[in-house]
Amino acid sequence: MKLLIADDEQLMRQGIMKKIQMSGLPITAVFEAGDGVEALRVLHEVKPDIVITDIRMPLMDGLTFLKEAAQAMPELQFIVISGYGEFDYARKAIQFGVTDYLLKPVDKEELKESLLRVIGKIRQRLEQSEAGEQIKHLQSSAEESIRERMLSKLIQYGPGGVPQAERDEQLLALRRSCSYFVAVVFVLQAVKLPHLSFRQGDEKLLSFAVQNMISTVLESTERKGVLFRHAMLENELVYVLGGHSPFETVTLHRELEEILGGIQRHLKLEATIGCGGAVNQMEIIQQSYQQAKQALRNCIIHGNGRIYMNDAGEQVKAGLHSVISREDEALLLRFLSECNVAALTGWIDERVETIAAGKQVSFAHLESFCVEFHLLLRKYLLTQTSIPEWIIGELDDLLTWLHSLKQWQDMQGHLSEMIHNIAGHLYKLRHSSEYSVIDEVKLYIDSSLHEPINLQTIADRFYFHPSYFSRRFKERFGESFVNYLTAARLRKSEQFLRDSNLKIQEIAELVGFKDAAYFSSVFRKSTGMTPVQFRATVSSKI
Numbered sequence: 001m002k003l004l005i006a007d008d009e010q011l012m013r014q015g016i017m018k019k020i021q022m023s024g025l026p027i028t029a030v031f032e033a034g035d036g037v038e039a040l041r042v043l044h045e046v047k048p049d050i051v052i053t054d055i056r057m058p059l060m061d062g063l064t065f066l067k068e069a070a071q072a073m074p075e076l077q078f079i080v081i082s083g084y085g086e087f088d089y090a091r092k093a094i095q096f097g098v099t100d101y102l103l104k105p106v107d108k109e110e111l112k113e114s115l116l117r118v119i120g121k122i123r124q125r126l127e128q129s130e131a132g133e134q135i136k137h138l139q140s141s142a143e144e145s146i147r148e149r150m151l152s153k154l155i156q157y158g159p160g161g162v163p164q165a166e167r168d169e170q171l172l173a174l175r176r177s178c179s180y181f182v183a184v185v186f187v188l189q190a191v192k193l194p195h196l197s198f199r200q201g202d203e204k205l206l207s208f209a210v211q212n213m214i215s216t217v218l219e220s221t222e223r224k225g226v227l228f229r230h231a232m233l234e235n236e237l238v239y240v241l242g243g244h245s246p247f248e249t250v251t252l253h254r255e256l257e258e259i260l261g262g263i264q265r266h267l268k269l270e271a272t273i274g275c276g277g278a279v280n281q282m283e284i285i286q287q288s289y290q291q292a293k294q295a296l297r298n299c300i301i302h303g304n305g306r307i308y309m310n311d312a313g314e315q316v317k318a319g320l321h322s323v324i325s326r327e328d329e330a331l332l333l334r335f336l337s338e339c340n341v342a343a344l345t346g347w348i349d350e351r352v353e354t355i356a357a358g359k360q361v362s363f364a365h366l367e368s369f370c371v372e373f374h375l376l377l378r379k380y381l382l383t384q385t386s387i388p389e390w391i392i393g394e395l396d397d398l399l400t401w402l403h404s405l406k407q408w409q410d411m412q413g414h415l416s417e418m419i420h421n422i423a424g425h426l427y428k429l430r431h432s433s434e435y436s437v438i439d440e441v442k443l444y445i446d447s448s449l450h451e452p453i454n455l456q457t458i459a460d461r462f463y464f465h466p467s468y469f470s471r472r473f474k475e476r477f478g479e480s481f482v483n484y485l486t487a488a489r490l491r492k493s494e495q496f497l498r499d500s501n502l503k504i505q506e507i508a509e510l511v512g513f514k515d516a517a518y519f520s521s522v523f524r525k526s527t528g529m530t531p532v533q534f535r536a537t538v539s540s541k542i
Contacts (some may be wrong), residue, residue: 006039036060178242183289189270297363393465425463
């Protein structure tokens with residue numbers, strides 16, 4: 001992989017290069033740039049996979065460089081470095097897809113961990129692209145299903161990861177005849193048949209009725225489209241609409257209203273529609289699809305059964321204009337230093353409700369607030385510990401959780417949980433290192449096998465973030481938390497089977513299995529014998 005370092009301080013660039021060379025990471029080439037203008041030139045010449053950039057640089061600052069670089073290479077991964085007093089700039093950089101940010105001076109281990117996360121993302125994307133190439137090997141007699149999978153990967157990752165898209169007749173016709181493309185996503189209410197005149201087994205007929213209504217309204221002599229069901233999301237239809245000229249938002253919205261009304265009146269179904277922005281190349285249609293999905297997130301505030309148009313300006317506004325003022329930040333940092341949980345959770349509840357009640361509020365505003373709050377917590381925790389992710393998780397964990405939300409009110413509880421984790425965990429951090437804490441958890445597991453232990457109960461007891469703890473546990477012991485727990489329970493059960501006359505049900509309960517049958521099934525899968533057979537085998541050898 002190739003990496004570009006953009007920083008106006010030569011010593012800083014050389015220091016980062018040396019740390020990367022000593023890290024042993026698969027970085028094959030490292031390039032330098034002393035300012036944003038030079039960085040853009042190098043970017044186009046060498047096409048790096050990763051960029052590490054300073055926030056403040058001459059000629060073109062880091063934020064402007066990030067914006068232009070992200071537009072030029074949407075899949076580029078960014079790491080931002082900044083001084084402690086430049087937190088606000090780093091916070092604004094999140095809107096451009098920054099994966100992580102590091103404080104100066106850059107710590108060798110933090111840099112390595114950050115690069116590992118970025119490299120992991122790149123590899124995951126490449127694996128997904130490779131998976132797209134394997135579609136032709138799918139053993140399925142249903143050509144429609146195969147095509148849906150191909151088209152679903154197209155709008156997720158773009159044509160580059162799906163070679164079959166280049167040969168699809170409808171897509172070829174759309175690309176030849178149109179200059180502008182937009183993705184429209186229809187999320188349909190789940191319905192059980194029979195429904196109206198549709199009988200059991202008429203699922204395809206009902207789907208055809210919806211698709212026919214969409215195509216009839218949107219297609220014309222000036223526009224064409226490709227409509228398909230998302231292969232991984234059962235109730236989602238995606239329409240890739242192409243036109244000769246730019247789409248008029250007012251006209252498109254009116255047509256979508258006609259479709260929405262028709263689905264409700266004639267089919268008695270509720271539908272919610274998200275519309276992305278127009279792009280001028282089919283190769284970047286996934287951008288429009290992601291915008292449509294982002295627009296749909298507004299339904300957690302305003303409800304289903306509506307049309308949500310992409311408003312890129314509103315999203316940028318949400319990212320640029322902080323909803324946590326300097327006064328708020330000073331107050332929150334004081335509350336954190338005092339571990340004043342009640343004051344912090346009260347502030348969270350009030351602020352989230354205030355944002356959600358705004359007249360022009362969108363999901364982007366709430367998302368921006370959560371990101372800012374997470375960064376502020378991380379900023380404070382960096383003054384207390386070098387591993388804040390233990391307590392609040394990584395930013396990706398938060399973003400993934402946010403995009404699974406069903407209602408905005410759940411944000412309050414999730415952010416408050418972070419505060420409780422901080423208050424409880426700070427006491428342990430003053431007396432324990434990262435690995436000694438993991439060892440403490442291991443000792444607790446070994447001595448509490450009879451209790452209903454799982455990842456969440458461990459996280460609650462030790463004030464960890466579950467996802468981050470799970471990753472660190474596997475790094476420490478070479479196996480997942482779940483596998484370790486199961487293996488520990490089975491080892492203990494073998495000891496009871498050898499050294500006692502306890503009944504199988506009693507042994508099962510002593511090692512954390514309430515059901516003897518399930519215990520026997522897990523035991524047999526691991527050892528090749530049932531508990532009774534194991535006991536008999538051991539007894540015969542005595």
